[in-house]
Amino acid sequence: xxxxxxxxxxxxxxxxxxxxxxxxxxxxxxxxxxxxxxxxxxxxxxxxxxxxxxxxxxxxxxxxxxxxxxxxxxxxxxxxxxxxxxxxxxxxxxxxxxxxxxxxxxxxxxxxxxxxxxxxxxxxxxxxxxxxxxxxxxxxxxxxxxxxxxxxxxxxxxxxxxxxxxxxxxxxxxxxxxxxxxxxxxx
Numbered sequence: 015x016x017x018x019x020x021x022x023x024x025x026x027x028x029x030x031x032x033x034x035x036x037x038x039x040x041x042x043x044x045x046x047x048x049x050x051x052x053x054x055x056x057x058x059x060x061x062x063x064x065x066x067x068x069x070x071x072x073x074x075x076x077x078x079x080x081x082x083x084x085x086x087x088x089x090x091x092x093x094x095x096x097x098x099x100x101x102x103x104x105x106x107x108x109x110x111x112x113x114x115x116x117x118x119x120x121x122x123x124x125x126x127x128x129x130x131x132x133x134x135x136x137x138x139x140x141x142x143x144x145x146x147x148x149x150x151x152x153x154x155x156x157x158x159x160x161x162x163x164x165x166x167x168x169x170x171x172x173x174x175x176x177x178x179x180x181x182x183x184x185x186x187x188x189x190x191x192x193x194x195x196x197x198x199x200x201x
Contacts, residue, residue, distance in 0.1 A: 039120045040091075043106035046131045046158045057140075057148045064098050066138075067155045079157040080107055082115045084134050086157075090116040093158060103133070105158050119160055130161040 036042050049061045071077060078096045082088040093107035109123075110116040122128040139152035 036123055039124055040109040040111055040116075041107075042091075042109065042123075042160075044104070044131065045102045046096075046105045046133050048102035049100075052147055055148075056146055057150055059102070059150045059153070061100070062098065063150050063153045064103050064155050066152055067135075068096060068098065071155075078105075078155055080109075081134070081157045081159040082119055083161055084132065084157070084159045088115050089113070090119050090160065096155075096158070103155070103158075105131075109160075122162075123160070128160060128162045132159045132161045133157070134159060 080091040082090045091109040095106040134157040136154040
């Protein structure tokens, strides 16, 4: 896919309640997006937002890409199943250890160094509600990425049994909030 011809993709990180499960180091599954949840950018993905895109991909014999850090030059695996259900966008796939970045991603997942999911998409239809939220009713889904540091600190892969230190997470949330405010002040 020529990304420049399609416009710049938007990215949305997995919500706190969504957990990616890793099995055998390379088999992964979980929710990449949850419906009805407001993200830090004020967006809410509505039920059915991915349906038309997933149908088009199936009809065209194409698939949602599994990328490393939203980099279109770094595919790291295959999403074997991508579907909507009542909760959100559920994905199941496998990291390819035959690919250098795939091996690296699997090792980083196992070590707990990466633990996030993020979707790359283009907004087809959206509207603002009275609360200033952007209600995303149709999205063209391009990819689901494994990412190092998701926007929401709680949005992480639950591949390890260790519980994160609560003070560490609070510090990280504060850093994100400060950075978001700083960026908003500049714009």
